[in-house]
Amino acid sequence: MIDPARKLDGERDLLIRDGRVERVGKGLSDAGAETVELKGLWVTPGFIDLHVHFRTPGQTHKETIGSGARSAVAGGFTTVCTMANTEPPIDSVPLLEHIQAEAARVGLLNILPLAALTLGLRGETLTEMEGLRKAGAVGFSDDGMPVMRAAVMRRALEYSRGIGVPVVSHCEDKSLSEKGIVHEGVVSARCGLQGIPAESETVMIARDLLLAESTGGHLHVAHVSTAAGVAMIRAAKARGVRVTAEVTPHHLMLTDEAVAGFDSRFKMNPPLRTGNDQAALWEGLRDGTLDAVATDHAPHATAEKEAELEHAPFGVVGLETAFPVLYTRGVLEKRLELPALVAALTCRPAAVLGIQRGTLAEGAIADLTVIDPTIRWTVEPVRFESKGKNSPFAGWELRGQVRDVWVAGRPVLRDRKILLQNGETA
Amino acid sequence: MPWTRKDLLGLEPLSAEELRLVLDQVKAFKEVSTRSVKKVPALRGRTVVLCFLEPSTRTRASFELAAKRLSADILQVQPASSSLLKGESVVDTARNIEAMQVDAVVLRHNSSGIPVRVAQAIRPSVINAGDGSHEHPTQGLVDLFTILEKKGRIEGLNVLIVGDVLHSRVARSDFWGLSKLGAKVTFCGPPPLVPAAFEGFGARIATRLEDVLPEADVVIALRIQKERMEEQMIPSFRSYARLYGIDEAKLARAKPDVLIMHPGPVNRGVELAPEVADGPRSVILDQVTNGIAVRMAALFLTISAQEPAASSKPAAQTAAVSL
Numbered sequence: 001m002i003d004p005a006r007k008l009d010g011e012r013d014l015l016i017r018d019g020r021v022e023r024v025g026k027g028l029s030d031a032g033a034e035t036v037e038l039k040g041l042w043v044t045p046g047f048i049d050l051h052v053h054f055r056t057p058g059q060t061h062k063e064t065i066g067s068g069a070r071s072a073v074a075g076g077f078t079t080v081c082t083m084a085n086t087e088p089p090i091d092s093v094p095l096l097e098h099i100q101a102e103a104a105r106v107g108l109l110n111i112l113p114l115a116a117l118t119l120g121l122r123g124e125t126l127t128e129m130e131g132l133r134k135a136g137a138v139g140f141s142d143d144g145m146p147v148m149r150a151a152v153m154r155r156a157l158e159y160s161r162g163i164g165v166p167v168v169s170h171c172e173d174k175s176l177s178e179k180g181i182v183h184e185g186v187v188s189a190r191c192g193l194q195g196i197p198a199e200s201e202t203v204m205i206a207r208d209l210l211l212a213e214s215t216g217g218h219l220h221v222a223h224v225s226t227a228a229g230v231a232m233i234r235a236a237k238a239r240g241v242r243v244t245a246e247v248t249p250h251h252l253m254l255t256d257e258a259v260a261g262f263d264s265r266f267k268m269n270p271p272l273r274t275g276n277d278q279a280a281l282w283e284g285l286r287d288g289t290l291d292a293v294a295t296d297h298a299p300h301a302t303a304e305k306e307a308e309l310e311h312a313p314f315g316v317v318g319l320e321t322a323f324p325v326l327y328t329r330g331v332l333e334k335r336l337e338l339p340a341l342v343a344a345l346t347c348r349p350a351a352v353l354g355i356q357r358g359t360l361a362e363g364a365i366a367d368l369t370v371i372d373p374t375i376r377w378t379v380e381p382v383r384f385e386s387k388g389k390n391s392p393f394a395g396w397e398l399r400g401q402v403r404d405v406w407v408a409g410r411p412v413l414r415d416r417k418i419l420l421q422n423g424e425t426a
Numbered sequence: 427m428p429w430t431r432k433d434l435l436g437l438e439p440l441s442a443e444e445l446r447l448v449l450d451q452v453k454a455f456k457e458v459s460t461r462s463v464k465k466v467p468a469l470r471g472r473t474v475v476l477c478f479l480e481p482s483t484r485t486r487a488s489f490e491l492a493a494k495r496l497s498a499d500i501l502q503v504q505p506a507s508s509s510l511l512k513g514e515s516v517v518d519t520a521r522n523i524e525a526m527q528v529d530a531v532v533l534r535h536n537s538s539g540i541p542v543r544v545a546q547a548i549r550p551s552v553i554n555a556g557d558g559s560h561e562h563p564t565q566g567l568v569d570l571f572t573i574l575e576k577k578g579r580i581e582g583l584n585v586l587i588v589g590d591v592l593h594s595r596v597a598r599s600d601f602w603g604l605s606k607l608g609a610k611v612t613f614c615g616p617p618p619l620v621p622a623a624f625e626g627f628g629a630r631i632a633t634r635l636e637d638v639l640p641e642a643d644v645v646i647a648l649r650i651q652k653e654r655m656e657e658q659m660i661p662s663f664r665s666y667a668r669l670y671g672i673d674e675a676k677l678a679r680a681k682p683d684v685l686i687m688h689p690g691p692v693n694r695g696v697e698l699a700p701e702v703a704d705g706p707r708s709v710i711l712d713q714v715t716n717g718i719a720v721r722m723a724a725l726f727l728t729i730s731a732q733e734p735a736a737s738s739k740p741a742a743q744t745a746a747v748s749l
């Protein structure tokens with residue numbers, strides 16, 4: 001059992017009753033309990049993803065809550081936060097309730113919606129943050145449509161202080177990124193592709209950190225991609241700014257060199273940056289500057305993604321590869337300790353949201369992920385549960401795979417088969 | 427060493443040896459074009475598709491003439507008459523082209539990288555006739571060949587490329603070709619239009635033309651587009667001409683035997699003063715002439731390097747003999 005919240009890493013028995021962890025210890029027995037033998041496997045708290053796009057409502061040809069949920073479970077996730085940039089965006093209570101109703105119908109795992117920060121993601125008028133919070137929004141974000149007006153962001157951070165949930169900022173100055181499609185640097189110059197300068201991210205991180213500092217609001221920086229961004233967040237944390245941040249598996253694993261073949265599987269926003277940025281992201285994850293790994297799971301239809309690099313949409317899928325990729329190429333290559341990786345997928349994102357999950361402490365909700373570290377497998381996007389096959393990791397040979405997933409004490413994935421409510425396989 | 431690439435996608439992937447091999451082939455074909463009968467049977471029975479998905483008169487005409495002189499059949503794909511327009515998947519585009527049972531696809535597209543993606547997907551040869559701001563390898567070869575012809579060598583020359591390097595596929599192909607063959611390349615232009623990243627590949631970057639013009643053996647002026655003013659990358663054509671336009675006064679400080687080149691079409695009075703474009707040091711018309719031989723070489727070498735199909739393929743050696 002690996003439970004970083006309690007610094008636990010060793011063999012344990014786990015007794016679950018009524019959806020919660022009743023006891024953790026050695027040599028536990030309970031005459032009435034069903035016993036599941038997991039010797040040789042790893043049990044961790046269920047993974048939590050702060051950043052997914054399930055495209056519902058409006059773009060269900062890319063993903064539905066059902067396909068997204070199955071993809072999440074197949075990747076070991078028991079909680080995901082859906083972004084609000086759907087069509088229409090989730091900027092009112094009825095729309096939020098629509099997501100929640102659909103999530104409840106699908107079951108499988110906890111789907112916690114974020115709400116839009118501004119009406120219509122237009123960056124002008126704040127949504128009814130308090131009402132949305134009461135209705136269950138776990139955060140506010142105009143992800144994908146960065147709030148360009150500083151006054152709006154300032155007001156949002158002020159309000160968020162009273163509401164108690166983070167403002168999630170996709171830090172990008174659109175006037176600097178313009179029509180760019182890849183990181184501006186050596187590769188964009190060589191390939192003749194329009195660049196997105198690092199400053200398009202860093203000037204916005206700087207702005208939002210200053211606003212968080214002066215307002216006392218909780219800023220969560222989505223998908224940090226630049227070394228300078230990491231450095232500013234580190235410095236802000238050191239002086240007590242309420243800031244948290246996430247990093248994606250693709251920014252940790254890849255650099256802009258990947259785009260030199262003009263393959264849109266490597267086109268995402270923010271773009272893949274340089275090796276120097278990549279090293280800084282790992283360092284930030286190790287020293288805690290970056291709180292969580294979040295996938296920014298962004299499915300697209302294959303035909304859309306096959307357009308020319310210039311016209312293909314930004315985004316990659318990530319739920320079904322996140323842990324195995326980071327385990328194989330992060331932990332096994334000694335860039336990160338295993339408990340630190342598990343923490344970045346469990347207790348640390350839980351802390352960002354302030355939710356009581358991400359641990360297997362006694363009394364905790366029994367969300368757990370079972371990993372078989374010995375499995376060797378090759379990433380084949382056609383086999384994904386997600387409708388999106390746009391993975392930058394296609395063809396990668398990986399070690400370790402999620403075997404079982406339990407949500408609130410109920411198995412939803414067993415031996416890699418998804419179980420429906422009634423216990424049948426999907 | 428024989429030529430082994432089925433595609434010509436850019437000059438960046440080529441070795442110096444491969445570049446020399448193409449230039450030798452260009453020379454052989456240029457000799458053909460001085461004869462009264464300018465046609466050779468090297469690609470008889472082969473079909474070349476000219477797929478220009480971005481307007482171009484000059485490059486298309488040059489390829490068409492090249493294919494005709496090699497006795498190839500030509501299939502024109504016009505943007506208006508085809509579904510191969512932007513937004514359609516690259517893979518679908520490639521499959522459509524392949525289904526036409528052709529031997530080579532000459533492809534121009536306004537998006538960088540399209541020929542690279544298409545070449546991965548299909549069996550026929552793909553020749554990049556200019557993709558976005560990426561590469562224009564045949565124009566690069568034209569420039570290499572013209573310099574070689576006029577100067578007798580490339581190694582050790584100072585070549586100055588002036589203008590909108592950022593958006594120029596010609597600048598990139600010229601840079602790779604020239605630097606691989608030992609020339610020293612300097613980029614000079616308004617700072618927003620000259621990516622500093624090229625320093626990392628060995629180019630020298632200059633902002634002031636007067637600093638670098640005196641030592642140049644060759645000056646390649648690039649076409650500047652009106653859009654650059656709208657994007658505020660240059661304030662106006664007039665100020666561009668004053669700083670980076672080449673006129674007689676600026677040339678007075680240049681080497682007397684400096685070559686003036688331009689991939690065309692020239693904005694007269696902007697990149698080049700009319701008396702410079704038409705002057706004794708200009709080799710712009712030689713570039714146009716050499717374009718045909720270069721494109722003959724590109725078609726011939728790439729098609730000859732294809733995997734042997736069911737039909738007989740013209741071996742490079744035999745065809746060379748029949749010249």
Ligand SMILES: [Zn+2]
Nearest residue numbers: 143144170222
């Ligand atoms: Zn985003």
